Amino acid sequence: MQAEPPMNGDAALAALQRRVRDSFARQAAMTTLGVTLGAVAPGRVSVRLVHRAALTQQHGYLHAGMLATALDSACGYAAFSLMPADAAVLTIEFKINLLAPAKGPLFRFDGMVVKPGRTISVVEGRALQFDTEGGEEKLVATMSATVMTVTGRDIRH
Amino acid sequence: MQAEPPMNGDAALAALQRRVRDSFARQAAMTTLGVTLGAVAPGRVSVRLVHRAALTQQHGYLHAGMLATALDSACGYAAFSLMPADAAVLTIEFKINLLAPAKGPLFRFDGMVVKPGRTISVVEGRALQFDTEGGEEKLVATMSATVMTVTGRDIRH
Amino acid sequence: MQAEPPMNGDAALAALQRRVRDSFARQAAMTTLGVTLGAVAPGRVSVRLVHRAALTQQHGYLHAGMLATALDSACGYAAFSLMPADAAVLTIEFKINLLAPAKGPLFRFDGMVVKPGRTISVVEGRALQFDTEGGEEKLVATMSATVMTVTGRDIRH
Amino acid sequence: MQAEPPMNGDAALAALQRRVRDSFARQAAMTTLGVTLGAVAPGRVSVRLVHRAALTQQHGYLHAGMLATALDSACGYAAFSLMPADAAVLTIEFKINLLAPAKGPLFRFDGMVVKPGRTISVVEGRALQFDTEGGEEKLVATMSATVMTVTGRDIRH
Numbered sequence: 315m316q317a318e319p320p321m322n323g324d325a326a327l328a329a330l331q332r333r334v335r336d337s338f339a340r341q342a343a344m345t346t347l348g349v350t351l352g353a354v355a356p357g358r359v360s361v362r363l364v365h366r367a368a369l370t371q372q373h374g375y376l377h378a379g380m381l382a383t384a385l386d387s388a389c390g391y392a393a394f395s396l397m398p399a400d401a402a403v404l405t406i407e408f409k410i411n412l413l414a415p416a417k418g419p420l421f422r423f424d425g426m427v428v429k430p431g432r433t434i435s436v437v438e439g440r441a442l443q444f445d446t447e448g449g450e451e452k453l454v455a456t457m458s459a460t461v462m463t464v465t466g467r468d469i470r471h
Numbered sequence: 472m473q474a475e476p477p478m479n480g481d482a483a484l485a486a487l488q489r490r491v492r493d494s495f496a497r498q499a500a501m502t503t504l505g506v507t508l509g510a511v512a513p514g515r516v517s518v519r520l521v522h523r524a525a526l527t528q529q530h531g532y533l534h535a536g537m538l539a540t541a542l543d544s545a546c547g548y549a550a551f552s553l554m555p556a557d558a559a560v561l562t563i564e565f566k567i568n569l570l571a572p573a574k575g576p577l578f579r580f581d582g583m584v585v586k587p588g589r590t591i592s593v594v595e596g597r598a599l600q601f602d603t604e605g606g607e608e609k610l611v612a613t614m615s616a617t618v619m620t621v622t623g624r625d626i627r628h
Numbered sequence: 629m630q631a632e633p634p635m636n637g638d639a640a641l642a643a644l645q646r647r648v649r650d651s652f653a654r655q656a657a658m659t660t661l662g663v664t665l666g667a668v669a670p671g672r673v674s675v676r677l678v679h680r681a682a683l684t685q686q687h688g689y690l691h692a693g694m695l696a697t698a699l700d701s702a703c704g705y706a707a708f709s710l711m712p713a714d715a716a717v718l719t720i721e722f723k724i725n726l727l728a729p730a731k732g733p734l735f736r737f738d739g740m741v742v743k744p745g746r747t748i749s750v751v752e753g754r755a756l757q758f759d760t761e762g763g764e765e766k767l768v769a770t771m772s773a774t775v776m777t778v779t780g781r782d783i784r785h
Numbered sequence: 786m787q788a789e790p791p792m793n794g795d796a797a798l799a800a801l802q803r804r805v806r807d808s809f810a811r812q813a814a815m816t817t818l819g820v821t822l823g824a825v826a827p828g829r830v831s832v833r834l835v836h837r838a839a840l841t842q843q844h845g846y847l848h849a850g851m852l853a854t855a856l857d858s859a860c861g862y863a864a865f866s867l868m869p870a871d872a873a874v875l876t877i878e879f880k881i882n883l884l885a886p887a888k889g890p891l892f893r894f895d896g897m898v899v900k901p902g903r904t905i906s907v908v909e910g911r912a913l914q915f916d917t918e919g920g921e922e923k924l925v926a927t928m929s930a931t932v933m934t935v936t937g938r939d940i941r942h
Contacts, residue, residue: 342525370500409723414743429727436725564774590776610899696854701850
């Protein structure tokens with residue numbers, strides 16, 4: 315690869331955000347579920363979701379798998395935001411703890427890198443629900459995820 | 472509650488299967504994703520899914536969250552199958568390890584109870600992919616889940 | 629049980645700290661490893677350990693199991709500190725991520741309750757190392773734990 | 786490195802076992818706790834421990850951290866047994882579920898590789914207790930671990 319001229323802070327942030335948005339837009343599952351990308355900063359990414367019946371479990375709450383999907387996306391992109399421009403991100407594992415019934419109706423999922431690494435990064439996620447936009451937040455789930463930086467065409471583990 | 476007359480083995484199995492199918496049918500998220508219920512036996516439940524573009528991540532593989540959703544469902548119902556008839560099941564936490572790119576096109580998710588408990592049950596899940604129906608299986612993810620038996624109307628943790 | 633007269637804040641904190649210290653003192657494994665109890669507040673407990681050769685893995689770092697043991701203790705007692713006086717605490721599961729070689733020589737392990745519950749509490753732990761007392765901290769491991777409140781003589785899950 | 790002449794099956798197994806035993810012998814924590822190495826086969830390693838008061842939690846059972854330590858060792862060496870001769874093994878993360886009070890008095894911890902990988906391997910562990918040597922086994926804990934193959938002097942993540 316040819317070296318790019320160095321970018322200043324604003325340009326670097328804009329490039330990073332564009333990289334995250336482009337990759338997120340290719341996650342068809344996000345469109346299917348209605349998960350949208352929120353704030354993107356180095357090492358921190360948020361995604362959003364609005365409760366709807368199509369995503370529920372048998373008691374009418376958001377299915378644990380939907381929480382996991384949105385949190386995995388937030389965590390993966392949080393790590394991706396710190397990776398080299400030509401790298402891809404691969405989730406190796408995650409654990410989720412479900413703390414309260416996920417009623418929403420508004421959800422925000424925050425991914426925050428705890429330990430960036432050349433090969434392995436560790437990221438934590440928080441799923442928050444809100445009655446109204448800007449209302450009081452309630453923590454409904456936590457995630458701890460391990461993601462891998464993959465370069466070139468190599469996405470084998 | 473009034474005591475029911477005891478059932479013989481076949482009737483008990485049929486009742487357990489009906490109970491799992493009725494609850495599964497109320498998980499709207501399963502319909503949305505196209506996850507269907509497979510074999511149901513005491514302590515073992517399988518669900519199925521066919522790969523489709525709407526459920527993918529940015530490289531065209533099944534999104535890790537979809538694997539987690541289907542595995543959580545298989546694990547939860549495996550535990551539910553051993554619970555009293557008036558109990559509900561609540562996932563407390565799960566961890567998933569992603570072992571290989573999830574190409575499918577056919578997936579089966581098996582939940583197997585490792586330790587049933589009055590309050591807490593521990594369940595393991597396996598996500599398998601197949602090229603063709605009855606073809607060779609390939610392990611793509613493992614899950615370890617903790618679920619809780621909830622009785623009455625009480626679904627607080 | 630006969631109701632105790634209510635305690636004021638200072639007396640309640642002192643009682644809580646005594647309860648944690650008494651139980652911690654009965655964990656023979658802590659004495660064997662040299663783990664000592666640090667600060668105790670409602671929902672937050674710290675323990676400490678000094679690196680020594682007897683606790684190492686094959687490269688001379690603190691064994692991951694020693695980190696897990698100290699973090700589990702910090703997390704369990706953080707939850708225990710919020711439980712009724714006649715309750716016992718039981719770890720159901722924990723996950724640990726190892727972020728950096730654990731050289732120490734000084735370690736502090738913080739347990740912080742994320743979600744207290746009547747039956748199930750979720751706790752997070754941080755393992756920090758320091759070159760010197762009061763020196764810069766470095767995060768070496770994170771834990772996410774689920775613990776159960778057990779009352780009476782019933783310590784079956 | 787100079788290529789070694791290929792070994793036949795028996796010689797390869799003996800070399801693998803020697804490599805595991807040599808590394809295990811350098812884990813001082815194992816000696817301190819009394820954990821001993823048992824059977825070693827490609828992708829499967831067992832370690833053993835006898836219950837003793839010095840390793841207990843507040844109710845007299847083996848401390849969860851001791852179970853975690855022994856399981857981590859079994860899992861790590863199970864993965865190590867499949868790695869190149871010049872590689873080192875690094876635990877990235879593990880999760881343990883505690884299923885029953887760990888009374889022993891005899892324990893065996895089995896690590897089994899579920900997915901070997903060039904960089905990342907996934908391993909499962911089982912902690913079993915026995916009343917007597919050769920007696921009925923009881924499952925007391927399960928582990929799911931992610932370990933990394935590290936080559937050269939590079940043990941940064």
